[in-house]
Amino acid sequence: MEKRIINPWQWQDQRSYVQAVEVKHAQGTLYCSGQAAVSVDGKSSAADMKTQLVQAIQNLEKVIGEAGYDCKNIVRLNILTTSSAELFTCFDIFQEWITKHGIKQASTLIEVKSLFETLKIELEATVVR
Numbered sequence: 001m002e003k004r005i006i007n008p009w010q011w012q013d014q015r016s017y018v019q020a021v022e023v024k025h026a027q028g029t030l031y032c033s034g035q036a037a038v039s040v041d042g043k044s045s046a047a048d049m050k051t052q053l054v055q056a057i058q059n060l061e062k063v064i065g066e067a068g069y070d071c072k073n074i075v076r077l078n079i080l081t082t083s084s085a086e087l088f089t090c091f092d093i094f095q096e097w098i099t100k101h102g103i104k105q106a107s108t109l110i111e112v113k114s115l116f117e118t119l120k121i122e123l124e125a126t127v128v129r
Contacts (some may be wrong), residue, residue, distance in 0.1 A: 001024070001025055001027060001073075001129060002023070002024040002025055002029075002102070003021055003022070003023055003075065003128070003129055004021070004022040004024075004073065005018045005020075005021060005071075005104050006018070006019055006021070006022065007019050007020075013117045016094065016095045016098045016099070016107075017043050017077075017098075017105055017106065017107035018105065018106055019106065020036035020074045020106055021075040021076070021104065021105065021106050023075055023128050026118070026128040026129060027129045028069075028128065028129040029072040029124055029127070029128050029129075030064065030067050030069050030096060030125075030126070030127040030129075031066065032060065032063050032124060032125040032126070032127065033063075033064060033124065034078075034080060034122035034123065034124040035056050035059040035122065035123050035124070035125075036052070036055075036056050036059070036115065036116070036119045036121060036122040036123075037051065037052035037053075037056050037059070037119060037120075037121070038059065038119075039055075040057075044055060044116060044117035044118050044119050045118065045119065046118040048088055048120075049081075049083065049086040049089065049090055049120050050089070050090035050119060052119065052120050052121050053087070053090055053093055053094060053121050054093060055096070056095065056122065056123050056124060057093075057097050057123065060123050062094075064127055067127075068129075069128075069129055070127075070129075071099075071101040071102045071103060071127075072103060073127050073128050073129060074103045074105045074125050074126070074127050075105055075106065075107055075108070075126055075127065075128055076106050076125065076126035076127045077103070077105040077106075077107050077124070077126075078107065078108045078109075078123075078124040079094075079107065079108070079109045079110070079121070079123060079124075080110050080111075080112050080115065080121070080122040080123075080124070081109070081110070081111055081112070081120060081122075082111070082112060082113070082114060082115055082119075082120045082121075083111065083120065083122045084109065084111045087109075087120075087121065092114065094097075094108050105125075107115075111120065113115045115118035
């Protein structure tokens with residue numbers, strides 16, 4: 001698999017995403033449903049944004065790992081949140097996770113009126129191999 005990052009500017013580097021990712025010769029593509037702070041028994045978290053973000057990341061890592069893919073090969077990661085302002089109070093956790101795995105992904109951040117039950121954040125990823 002070949003990945004090429006397209007960044008006509010540099011400002012997005014501070015925001016932990018890229019403008020575009022071209023993938024050639026992929027051996028597989030994994031489309032992940034939005035992963036949120038849902039426990040193994042299916043209960044939605046009612047915790048704060050930071051706690052939910054950490055659990056959403058852990059759940060996304062589990063799905064990706066179970067499928068035999070690597071987080072470093074996430075090429076698209078959409079973030080849905082009920083509060084961008086609240087997310088930005090703990091966005092460093094997200095950025096540290098991106099850096100830890102060397103992820104270079106195209107992203108869209110979308111603030112929505114609500115998510116399922118008590119959820120505040122959902123991460124939707126596309127991963128290649």
